[in-house]
Amino acid sequence: MIFGDIIALIGMAISVLMFVYLGLQDSSKAISIEQVLLANRSASSTQFGASFAAASTSLATVIIFFISYSSFFGISLLWCGGTYLVGQVIFLRFMKGVNIDTSSLTTNADFVFHHMDLKRTAQIIAIMTASSFILILFLELYIGSEIISYYLTGMGTVGKAISYFSLGAIVIIYVRLGGLKVVFRTDVWQLSVMIVACIALLLFAFLYSPIPSVKSSPTSPPLFATATNSQLLVFMLWILILNFTLPFTQLSSWQRLAATKSIDEAWSGLRRSAPSFLVIWMIPVFALVILNSKGVTPGSLSDLFDVLRSSGSGYSNILYPLIFVGFASALFSTADTALVALQFSLSDSATFGNRLRAMDEVQLRRVLTFSTFLIIAALSLIYGMAVVDLGSWFIPLVYTIFSQLSVVAPQVVYSMLEASGKIQDRKFGKLSDKVNMTFMLLAWSILILATIGRVNEILPASNTQEIATYISVAVSSLGLFLAYLLAEKTEGGV
Incomplete structure (x- = not known):
């Protein structure tokens, strides 16, 4: 263990203690659905902006994706961050334009239920949303356990399982103390650490001098993509669809907005956080393509850590701990958001919302705590029993998580247009x-079958899930169109 390892572990311990400390600052004896899941609808622009930037950059679904595909898509990965930010701008401008009051917002499934009176549709949206956040939570804890077990290699699978459950317990503890309010507070801390990590990674990429290693190759890829033009076109169109629809379909966006004082407050927070967002979405891309150009093509976080630790330079003892702690913090920024969003997804009128609101404080506290631990324990048990090694499943699962959310976009957008009076009721x-x-x-099934087909090599790895997404969105839109034709016109429409 080198000096940088000691600093990295100390830094990680300090970061975890900070999470718990911030949780204690916002702990409250009183408990309600509004307090736990919506922070009493009192979030400021600073909290909204920091949460948006920090939670948008997932360790599992963004950083690992960039590491896996930096040599294939090159700097075209910058398209991911740019379109995601534009999508958020469109979402907030739309909300502001139709004058929707944040105090009346709940889940997107509830919104569809109330404005279109489609209960079964709303329940499907809630189920798809919950399954997405279960997958996100699983992947975040899985990758987090891989980071921690980087220093527990002698314990094998047992060490990974312990790391997995421990990380889940940490998230539960500080989220349990203050709900969404503490998530907002910890996101401010996490964002700062993540920005430092990204800058450290870029510095390392510039300073790194290639040395003979199994992690490097003399035939390094160029700064631009090695993918073909057709592969790039399909990928970029897929990203465009996802990032323009995600703000409307991803429940964490609705939850964050519903918890903020007003649309204007959220808009102010988005503008203020945009530079930080661009730093943590774009600097890793530049850093990785620079490393690729120097012959470093890490296939995983462990590979990247090996390169950082074995560079043989004194600066690595400083930069490596900063990167390690920052990437680990990225795990918490998405895991805690996924946890509260998962609970939020089951709190609408079409699912368990009415029952939860009818409970007293003691009952509600018990239900929220038990359900959270049950989720983490079940995922940990599956992890341990299956001796999980995601391998070829990892990237396809990332694709599935966000692609399935785009399936509900037609219904959510239609209900918003109807609520605004822009279309006839x-x-x-x-x-x-x-x-x-x-x-x-049917649309959801197409995505699942495409994922299974890609993993089992029945379907080609390149562009299979992107094309399946296009088909699924078209099928979902067709269902909405047929439902529209079957519906009756009402008075008062525009």
């Missing part, structure tokens, strides 16, 4: 609901 009956639900399930 229609009365959707039970038949419309069943048709819409059936086509959404």
Whole structure:
């Protein structure tokens, strides 16, 4: 163990203690759905902006994706961050334009239920949302356990399982202390650490001098993509669709906005956080393509850490701990958001919302705590029993998580347009609901089958899930169109 390792572990311990400390600052004896899941709707622009920037950059779904594909897509990965930010701008400007009050917002499934009266459709949206956040939570804890077990290699699978459950317990503890309010507070801390890590990674990329290693190759890829033009086009179109629809379909965006004092407060926070967002989305891309150009093509975080630790330069003892702690913090910024969003997804009128609101404080506290530990324990048990090694499943799962959210975009956007009075109101009956639900399930099945087909090499790895996303969104849109035709016009439409 080198000096940099000691500093990295000390830094990680300090970061974990900071999470718990911040949780204690916002702990409250009183508990309610509004307090736990919506921070009493009192979030400031600073909190909104920091949470948006920090939680948008997931260790598992962003950093690992960049590491895996930096040599294939090159600097075209900058398209990911740019379109995601533009999508958030469109979402907030749309909300502001239709004058939607944040104090009335709940889940997107609830929104569809109230404005289109499609209960089964709303339940499918809630189920798809919950499954997405379960997968996100699983992947974040899995990658986090890989980071921690980097120093527990002698314990094998047991060490990874212990790391996995321990990280889950840490997230539970500080989220349990203050709910979404503490998530906002910790995101401010996490964002600062992540920015430092990204800058450290870029410095390392510039300073690094190639040395003979199994991690480097004399035939290094160029700064630009090695993917073909057609592969790039399909990928960039897929990213465009996802990032323009995600703000409307990703529940954490709705939860964050519903918890903020007003649309204007959220808009101010988005503008102030944009530079920080661009730093943590774009600097890693530049750093990785620079390393690629020097012959370093890490296939995993462990590979990247090996390169950072074995560079043979004194600066690595400073930069490596900063990068290690920052990447580990990225795990918490998404895991805690996924945890509260998962609970939020089951708190609407179409699922368990009415029951939860009818509970007293003692009952609610017990239910929230038990359900959270049950989720983490179940995922840990599966992890341990299966001796999980995601391998070829990892990237396809990342694709599935976000692609399935785009399936619900037509229904969510339609309900928002109807609420704003921009389209004529229609009365959707039970038949419309069943048709819409059936086509959404069909669209979801297409994505799942494409994922299984890609992993098992029945379908080609390149562009399979992107094309499946296009088909799924089209199928979901067709279901909405048929439901629209079956619905009856009502008075008062525009």
